[in-house]
Amino acid sequence: MRKRFLNWGLLAILAVLSLALGGCGSQAVSGNSKGAAAFDAETLRADTPEAIDEELAARFERTKKAADKMFAEEDGHLVIRHKYGRTVLPERPQRIAVIGLEDTAVSLGIPIAAAHLSKNSYLYPLMKEEGIADIPINAETKTINLEAVQQVRPDLILMRDSYDRNAYNALAKIAPVVALDLQKEELTALAAARAVGQPERGEERLRAYYDVVKRARLAIKGQIGSATVAYLRVLQKEIRLYPYSANATNRFMYELLNLRPDPMAVQLDKAKNNLAISLESLPDLRADYLILSSGYGASSSGNSGAARRRYEALREDPLWKTLPAVREGHLLEVDGVVWNAHGLIAKERAIEDLAD
Numbered sequence: 001m002r003k004r005f006l007n008w009g010l011l012a013i014l015a016v017l018s019l020a021l022g023g024c025g026s027q028a029v030s031g032n033s034k035g036a037a038a039f040d041a042e043t044l045r046a047d048t049p050e051a052i053d054e055e056l057a058a059r060f061e062r063t064k065k066a067a068d069k070m071f072a073e074e075d076g077h078l079v080i081r082h083k084y085g086r087t088v089l090p091e092r093p094q095r096i097a098v099i100g101l102e103d104t105a106v107s108l109g110i111p112i113a114a115a116h117l118s119k120n121s122y123l124y125p126l127m128k129e130e131g132i133a134d135i136p137i138n139a140e141t142k143t144i145n146l147e148a149v150q151q152v153r154p155d156l157i158l159m160r161d162s163y164d165r166n167a168y169n170a171l172a173k174i175a176p177v178v179a180l181d182l183q184k185e186e187l188t189a190l191a192a193a194r195a196v197g198q199p200e201r202g203e204e205r206l207r208a209y210y211d212v213v214k215r216a217r218l219a220i221k222g223q224i225g226s227a228t229v230a231y232l233r234v235l236q237k238e239i240r241l242y243p244y245s246a247n248a249t250n251r252f253m254y255e256l257l258n259l260r261p262d263p264m265a266v267q268l269d270k271a272k273n274n275l276a277i278s279l280e281s282l283p284d285l286r287a288d289y290l291i292l293s294s295g296y297g298a299s300s301s302g303n304s305g306a307a308r309r310r311y312e313a314l315r316e317d318p319l320w321k322t323l324p325a326v327r328e329g330h331l332l333e334v335d336g337v338v339w340n341a342h343g344l345i346a347k348e349r350a351i352e353d354l355a356d
Contacts, residue, residue, distance in 0.1 A: 041244050041266045045258050047221040049214070056210045059186075063206070067190035080195055082179045083161040084168045090176060092197040093156035097149050097175070099135060099167075100160025101182055102127065103343020104192050108201055114152040122338050122349065142167070150174055158192055182342040183248035189344055209344050216355045217257045227288035229253060230262040230325075233336065234294040234314060236306040240275040241285065243268035247275070249340055250291075252347050257354070262287035282319050290325040291354070293336035304336070 039045065045055070072079050078089045098105045098115040102123050105112050114133035117124060133152050136145040144167055149157070154175045159168065161179040171177045178195045180188045186206055193202025231250040233240040242250045244261040246269045253259045264285050268275065277285075294311035295304030314320050325331055338349045 039255060039258075041254070041261050044226060044260070047217060047258060049218065052214050052217060056214065060206065060210065063186045064190060064203070066187055067194065067202075070191055071194060078194075080178055080191065083181070084165055084177075084179050087176045087178055089178070089195055089197075090155050093154075095152060095154045095156075096196060097135065097152055097154035097157045099137070099144060099149075099157065099171070100163060101158045101180060101188070101192065101343075103341065103345050104180070104182065104185070104188050105158060107344045108189065108193050108196075108198070108205055110193070110196050110198065110201070113154055114148065120337060122335075122341065122346065144171070146170055146174065156196065158195070185342055185344050185347060205344065209348065212348050212351060213256045216351045219355055220257060220259070224259075224289065226260050228262045228286070229259040229289045229291065230265050230285060230287035231291045231339075232285075232293075233340070234292065234307055234311040235296070236303050236310060238276040239279070239282075239314070241265060241268060241277045242275060243271065245269055246271075248342060252350070253291075253354070257351070279314075279317065279319060283322050285323060287323075287325055288328075289330040289332070290323065291332045291334055291339075293334050293339050295336040296340070307336075 045051065070080050070082065072081070074088070078091075080087050080089060094111055095113040096105065096111055098112050100116070102112075102115045102121070105115065106123055106126055112127070112130070112132050114135050115127060116137045117127050117132065117134040133148070135148045137143065142163055144163070149171065157171050157175050157177045159171060159177050159179050160182045162182070163179075168177055168179055178192070180191055182188055186209070189206055189209075190199070190202040193199055193205070231242040231253065233242065241264060244254055244266045245251050254261050262285060264277075264281075265287075292311075295307045320326060332353065334350070334353045338346055338353075
Protein backbone atom coordinates (compact mmCIF):
# COMPACT_ATOMS: atom_id res chain seq x y z
CA MET A 1 0.00 0.00 0.00
CA ARG A 2 1.29 3.40 -0.91
CA LYS A 3 2.16 5.52 2.13
CA ARG A 4 0.56 8.90 2.78
CA PHE A 5 2.50 11.40 4.85
CA LEU A 6 0.43 14.08 6.58
CA ASN A 7 2.12 17.01 8.34
CA TRP A 8 4.91 15.06 9.99
CA GLY A 9 7.42 17.77 9.07
CA LEU A 10 10.41 15.42 8.98
CA LEU A 11 11.28 15.09 5.32
CA ALA A 12 14.74 16.46 5.97
CA ILE A 13 15.65 13.32 7.87
CA LEU A 14 15.81 11.10 4.80
CA ALA A 15 19.30 12.27 4.09
CA VAL A 16 20.65 11.09 7.42
CA LEU A 17 18.90 7.73 7.59
CA SER A 18 21.52 5.60 5.87
CA LEU A 19 20.86 1.89 6.13
CA ALA A 20 24.44 0.99 5.32
CA LEU A 21 25.87 -2.06 7.03
CA GLY A 22 29.08 -0.36 8.02
CA GLY A 23 29.67 2.17 10.73
CA CYS A 24 29.90 2.27 14.48
CA GLY A 25 29.21 4.80 17.20
CA SER A 26 26.15 3.99 19.25
CA GLN A 27 25.82 0.48 20.47
CA ALA A 28 23.48 -2.56 22.84
CA VAL A 29 19.24 -5.59 25.08
CA SER A 30 17.09 -7.26 22.92
CA GLY A 31 13.71 -7.00 24.54
CA ASN A 32 11.79 -10.16 25.28
CA SER A 33 9.15 -10.97 22.68
CA LYS A 34 6.88 -11.74 25.63
CA GLY A 35 7.37 -10.18 29.02
CA ALA A 36 7.88 -6.98 30.92
CA ALA A 37 8.65 -3.72 29.19
CA ALA A 38 12.30 -2.71 29.11
CA PHE A 39 11.27 0.81 30.11
CA ASP A 40 8.43 2.22 32.16
CA ALA A 41 5.85 3.95 30.00
CA GLU A 42 5.57 6.87 32.43
CA THR A 43 9.31 7.53 32.63
CA LEU A 44 10.65 10.04 30.12
CA ARG A 45 14.17 9.12 29.07
CA ALA A 46 16.65 11.71 27.86
CA ASP A 47 17.11 12.14 24.11
CA THR A 48 20.51 13.83 24.03
CA PRO A 49 23.21 12.18 21.88
CA GLU A 50 25.16 11.29 25.01
CA ALA A 51 22.16 9.70 26.76
CA ILE A 52 21.23 7.70 23.68
CA ASP A 53 24.81 6.48 23.24
CA GLU A 54 24.92 5.32 26.84
CA GLU A 55 21.57 3.58 26.59
CA LEU A 56 22.40 1.78 23.35
CA ALA A 57 25.89 0.81 24.53
CA ALA A 58 24.34 -0.91 27.54
CA ARG A 59 21.78 -2.56 25.26
CA PHE A 60 24.53 -3.87 23.02
CA GLU A 61 26.45 -5.40 25.92
CA ARG A 62 23.35 -7.10 27.34
CA THR A 63 22.42 -8.49 23.96
CA LYS A 64 25.93 -9.78 23.37
CA LYS A 65 26.00 -11.49 26.78
CA ALA A 66 22.67 -13.14 26.00
CA ALA A 67 24.03 -14.38 22.67
CA ASP A 68 27.24 -15.65 24.29
CA LYS A 69 25.19 -17.79 26.69
CA MET A 70 23.72 -19.68 23.75
CA PHE A 71 27.11 -21.06 22.70
CA ALA A 72 29.62 -23.48 24.19
CA GLU A 73 32.76 -25.37 23.13
CA GLU A 74 32.38 -29.15 23.29
CA ASP A 75 35.13 -31.54 22.17
CA GLY A 76 36.66 -28.88 19.99
CA HIS A 77 33.36 -27.97 18.29
CA LEU A 78 31.15 -24.92 18.67
CA VAL A 79 27.67 -25.84 19.91
CA ILE A 80 24.57 -23.67 20.05
CA ARG A 81 21.64 -24.29 22.39
CA HIS A 82 18.22 -23.25 21.13
CA LYS A 83 14.52 -23.94 21.55
CA TYR A 84 14.73 -27.50 20.23
CA GLY A 85 17.97 -28.61 21.86
CA ARG A 86 21.60 -28.30 20.80
CA THR A 87 23.32 -28.24 17.43
CA VAL A 88 26.97 -28.93 16.69
CA LEU A 89 27.96 -26.28 14.17
CA PRO A 90 30.08 -26.82 11.07
CA GLU A 91 33.05 -24.52 10.56
CA ARG A 92 32.43 -21.71 8.09
CA PRO A 93 29.37 -23.15 6.31
CA GLN A 94 29.10 -22.07 2.68
CA ARG A 95 25.72 -23.48 1.64
CA ILE A 96 23.08 -22.18 4.04
CA ALA A 97 19.37 -22.85 3.69
CA VAL A 98 17.14 -20.25 5.36
CA ILE A 99 13.57 -20.87 6.50
CA GLY A 100 11.81 -17.94 8.14
CA LEU A 101 15.01 -16.06 8.98
CA GLU A 102 15.41 -14.45 5.58
CA ASP A 103 15.57 -10.92 6.97
CA THR A 104 18.39 -11.89 9.34
CA ALA A 105 20.36 -13.76 6.68
CA VAL A 106 20.02 -11.02 4.07
CA SER A 107 20.89 -8.27 6.55
CA LEU A 108 24.07 -10.12 7.54
CA GLY A 109 25.11 -10.79 3.95
CA ILE A 110 25.81 -14.47 4.65
CA PRO A 111 25.91 -17.04 1.81
CA ILE A 112 22.33 -18.19 1.17
CA ALA A 113 21.88 -21.25 -1.03
CA ALA A 114 18.09 -21.35 -0.69
CA ALA A 115 15.31 -19.53 1.14
CA HIS A 116 11.58 -18.97 0.95
CA LEU A 117 10.99 -16.42 -1.81
CA SER A 118 7.57 -14.83 -1.33
CA LYS A 119 6.68 -12.37 -4.07
CA ASN A 120 4.81 -10.29 -1.50
CA SER A 121 7.90 -9.87 0.67
CA TYR A 122 9.96 -6.68 0.85
CA LEU A 123 12.98 -9.00 0.55
CA TYR A 124 11.91 -10.63 -2.71
CA PRO A 125 13.75 -8.26 -5.12
CA LEU A 126 16.98 -8.60 -3.12
CA MET A 127 16.88 -12.40 -2.98
CA LYS A 128 15.74 -12.80 -6.58
CA GLU A 129 18.64 -10.64 -7.78
CA GLU A 130 21.08 -12.86 -5.89
CA GLY A 131 19.76 -15.97 -7.64
CA ILE A 132 18.77 -17.67 -4.39
CA ALA A 133 16.84 -20.91 -4.88
CA ASP A 134 13.27 -21.00 -3.61
CA ILE A 135 12.03 -23.23 -0.79
CA PRO A 136 8.23 -23.41 -1.22
CA ILE A 137 6.29 -23.14 2.05
CA ASN A 138 2.53 -23.43 2.52
CA ALA A 139 1.56 -20.23 4.35
CA GLU A 140 -1.50 -21.72 6.02
CA THR A 141 -0.02 -25.00 7.25
CA LYS A 142 3.63 -23.92 7.45
CA THR A 143 4.52 -27.05 5.49
CA ILE A 144 8.07 -26.86 4.18
CA ASN A 145 9.04 -28.45 0.87
CA LEU A 146 11.81 -30.70 2.19
CA GLU A 147 12.79 -31.87 -1.28
CA ALA A 148 13.68 -28.29 -2.22
CA VAL A 149 15.89 -28.09 0.86
CA GLN A 150 17.62 -31.36 0.02
CA GLN A 151 18.30 -30.27 -3.57
CA VAL A 152 20.63 -27.46 -2.51
CA ARG A 153 22.68 -29.79 -0.26
CA PRO A 154 22.99 -27.30 2.63
CA ASP A 155 25.72 -27.66 5.24
CA LEU A 156 23.64 -25.57 7.69
CA ILE A 157 19.98 -24.60 8.03
CA LEU A 158 18.82 -21.43 9.77
CA MET A 159 15.19 -21.81 10.85
CA ARG A 160 12.78 -19.48 12.61
CA ASP A 161 11.69 -21.21 15.80
CA SER A 162 8.01 -20.45 15.20
CA TYR A 163 8.03 -23.64 13.12
CA ASP A 164 7.20 -26.67 15.25
CA ARG A 165 9.43 -29.49 16.46
CA ASN A 166 8.28 -31.80 13.66
CA ALA A 167 9.64 -29.34 11.10
CA TYR A 168 12.87 -29.07 13.06
CA ASN A 169 13.28 -32.85 13.26
CA ALA A 170 12.64 -33.29 9.55
CA LEU A 171 15.16 -30.59 8.61
CA ALA A 172 17.74 -31.97 11.04
CA LYS A 173 17.85 -35.14 8.94
CA ILE A 174 19.14 -33.04 6.04
CA ALA A 175 21.71 -30.81 7.79
CA PRO A 176 22.44 -29.23 11.20
CA VAL A 177 19.66 -26.83 12.13
CA VAL A 178 19.84 -23.62 14.18
CA ALA A 179 16.42 -22.47 15.43
CA LEU A 180 16.21 -18.77 16.40
CA ASP A 181 13.52 -16.31 17.48
CA LEU A 182 13.12 -13.69 14.74
CA GLN A 183 11.05 -11.47 17.04
CA LYS A 184 14.25 -10.91 19.01
CA GLU A 185 15.93 -9.32 16.00
CA GLU A 186 19.05 -8.05 17.73
CA LEU A 187 19.86 -11.22 19.63
CA THR A 188 19.14 -13.35 16.57
CA ALA A 189 21.47 -11.26 14.40
CA LEU A 190 24.38 -11.88 16.77
CA ALA A 191 23.56 -15.58 17.21
CA ALA A 192 23.11 -16.25 13.49
CA ALA A 193 26.37 -14.53 12.61
CA ARG A 194 28.27 -16.55 15.18
CA ALA A 195 26.57 -19.76 14.09
CA VAL A 196 27.92 -19.29 10.57
CA GLY A 197 31.40 -18.50 11.84
CA GLN A 198 31.28 -14.72 11.35
CA PRO A 199 30.58 -13.16 14.76
CA GLU A 200 32.21 -9.87 13.83
CA ARG A 201 29.69 -9.42 11.03
CA GLY A 202 26.82 -9.65 13.48
CA GLU A 203 28.34 -7.07 15.82
CA GLU A 204 29.03 -4.64 12.98
CA ARG A 205 25.48 -5.07 11.68
CA LEU A 206 23.94 -4.47 15.09
CA ARG A 207 26.00 -1.33 15.62
CA ALA A 208 24.84 -0.06 12.22
CA TYR A 209 21.26 -0.70 13.30
CA TYR A 210 21.75 1.32 16.45
CA ASP A 211 23.24 4.15 14.39
CA VAL A 212 19.97 4.24 12.40
CA VAL A 213 18.02 4.20 15.67
CA LYS A 214 20.03 7.06 17.16
CA ARG A 215 19.73 9.35 14.13
CA ALA A 216 16.01 8.72 13.79
CA ARG A 217 15.35 9.16 17.50
CA LEU A 218 17.13 12.51 17.62
CA ALA A 219 15.27 13.71 14.56
CA ILE A 220 11.79 12.49 15.52
CA LYS A 221 11.92 13.54 19.18
CA GLY A 222 13.33 16.89 18.11
CA GLN A 223 10.14 17.42 16.12
CA ILE A 224 7.37 15.89 18.23
CA GLY A 225 8.88 15.89 21.73
CA SER A 226 6.70 14.02 24.22
CA ALA A 227 3.66 13.75 21.93
CA THR A 228 1.90 10.39 22.15
CA VAL A 229 2.02 7.83 19.33
CA ALA A 230 -0.03 4.69 18.63
CA TYR A 231 -0.11 1.99 15.95
CA LEU A 232 -3.42 0.79 14.52
CA ARG A 233 -3.93 -2.10 12.12
CA VAL A 234 -7.14 -2.55 10.14
CA LEU A 235 -7.91 -6.16 9.22
CA GLN A 236 -10.78 -7.74 7.36
CA LYS A 237 -12.92 -8.25 10.46
CA GLU A 238 -11.35 -6.17 13.21
CA ILE A 239 -9.31 -3.14 14.19
CA ARG A 240 -6.21 -3.78 16.31
CA LEU A 241 -4.41 -1.38 18.59
CA TYR A 242 -0.89 -2.59 19.32
CA PRO A 243 0.34 -2.43 22.93
CA TYR A 244 3.28 -0.61 24.44
CA SER A 245 5.60 -3.56 24.94
CA ALA A 246 3.76 -6.89 24.93
CA ASN A 247 3.92 -7.29 21.16
CA ALA A 248 7.12 -7.31 19.12
CA THR A 249 5.53 -5.65 16.09
CA ASN A 250 5.78 -2.05 17.26
CA ARG A 251 7.69 -2.26 20.55
CA PHE A 252 10.71 -0.65 18.87
CA MET A 253 8.82 2.65 18.71
CA TYR A 254 8.68 2.94 22.47
CA GLU A 255 11.73 0.95 23.50
CA LEU A 256 14.33 2.14 21.00
CA LEU A 257 12.93 5.44 19.72
CA ASN A 258 11.58 6.49 23.13
CA LEU A 259 8.22 7.55 21.69
CA ARG A 260 5.52 8.13 24.29
CA PRO A 261 2.64 5.60 24.08
CA ASP A 262 -1.03 6.44 24.24
CA PRO A 263 -2.60 5.29 27.56
CA MET A 264 -4.74 2.75 25.69
CA ALA A 265 -1.60 1.14 24.29
CA VAL A 266 -0.18 0.87 27.80
CA GLN A 267 -3.37 -0.72 29.11
CA LEU A 268 -3.27 -3.29 26.31
CA ASP A 269 -0.01 -4.65 27.73
CA LYS A 270 -2.19 -6.60 30.15
CA ALA A 271 -4.64 -7.84 27.51
CA LYS A 272 -2.43 -10.77 26.43
CA ASN A 273 -3.39 -11.75 22.86
CA ASN A 274 -6.56 -9.72 22.48
CA LEU A 275 -5.57 -6.62 20.51
CA ALA A 276 -8.95 -5.96 18.90
CA ILE A 277 -10.78 -2.79 19.85
CA SER A 278 -14.35 -1.83 19.05
CA LEU A 279 -15.34 1.03 16.81
CA GLU A 280 -17.13 2.57 19.78
CA SER A 281 -13.90 2.69 21.78
CA LEU A 282 -12.01 4.62 19.10
CA PRO A 283 -12.77 8.03 20.64
CA ASP A 284 -10.84 6.89 23.72
CA LEU A 285 -7.69 6.82 21.58
CA ARG A 286 -6.26 10.29 22.11
CA ALA A 287 -2.81 9.78 20.57
CA ASP A 288 -1.30 12.89 18.99
CA TYR A 289 0.10 10.81 16.13
CA LEU A 290 -1.26 7.61 14.57
CA ILE A 291 0.53 5.03 12.45
CA LEU A 292 -1.88 2.86 10.49
CA SER A 293 -1.64 -0.17 8.23
CA SER A 294 -4.40 -2.10 6.52
CA GLY A 295 -3.91 -5.66 5.37
CA TYR A 296 -1.75 -8.64 6.20
CA GLY A 297 1.87 -9.77 6.17
CA ALA A 298 3.67 -11.39 3.25
CA SER A 299 3.12 -14.93 4.51
CA SER A 300 -0.48 -14.47 5.66
CA SER A 301 -3.49 -15.95 3.91
CA GLY A 302 -5.65 -13.01 5.03
CA ASN A 303 -7.57 -10.95 2.49
CA SER A 304 -5.67 -7.67 2.24
CA GLY A 305 -8.12 -6.28 -0.28
CA ALA A 306 -10.99 -6.73 2.15
CA ALA A 307 -8.94 -5.10 4.90
CA ARG A 308 -8.27 -2.05 2.74
CA ARG A 309 -11.96 -1.76 1.90
CA ARG A 310 -12.76 -1.89 5.59
CA TYR A 311 -10.32 0.97 6.17
CA GLU A 312 -11.87 3.02 3.37
CA ALA A 313 -15.25 2.62 5.05
CA LEU A 314 -13.74 3.48 8.44
CA ARG A 315 -12.42 6.78 7.12
CA GLU A 316 -15.99 7.85 6.34
CA ASP A 317 -17.24 7.02 9.83
CA PRO A 318 -17.95 10.10 12.02
CA LEU A 319 -16.20 8.43 14.99
CA TRP A 320 -12.97 8.15 12.97
CA LYS A 321 -13.00 11.84 12.24
CA THR A 322 -13.14 12.67 15.95
CA LEU A 323 -9.65 11.27 16.61
CA PRO A 324 -7.17 14.08 17.40
CA ALA A 325 -4.47 12.66 15.10
CA VAL A 326 -6.95 12.42 12.21
CA ARG A 327 -8.24 15.97 12.77
CA GLU A 328 -4.72 17.39 12.91
CA GLY A 329 -3.44 15.47 9.91
CA HIS A 330 -1.01 13.48 12.06
CA LEU A 331 -1.76 10.16 10.40
CA LEU A 332 0.92 8.05 8.75
CA GLU A 333 -0.22 5.15 6.56
CA VAL A 334 2.42 2.44 6.26
CA ASP A 335 2.97 -0.86 4.45
CA GLY A 336 1.61 -3.65 6.63
CA VAL A 337 3.92 -6.20 4.99
CA VAL A 338 6.93 -4.34 6.36
CA TRP A 339 5.46 -3.29 9.69
CA ASN A 340 4.26 -6.77 10.56
CA ALA A 341 7.56 -8.39 9.64
CA HIS A 342 10.50 -8.94 11.98
CA GLY A 343 14.22 -8.52 11.44
CA LEU A 344 16.68 -5.64 11.28
CA ILE A 345 15.82 -4.71 7.69
CA ALA A 346 12.08 -4.60 8.44
CA LYS A 347 12.63 -2.50 11.55
CA GLU A 348 14.97 -0.10 9.72
CA ARG A 349 12.33 0.42 7.05
CA ALA A 350 9.67 1.03 9.69
CA ILE A 351 12.00 3.51 11.44
CA GLU A 352 12.54 5.25 8.10
CA ASP A 353 8.76 5.53 7.69
CA LEU A 354 8.53 7.31 11.03
CA ALA A 355 11.35 9.69 10.19
CA ASP A 356 10.08 10.61 6.71
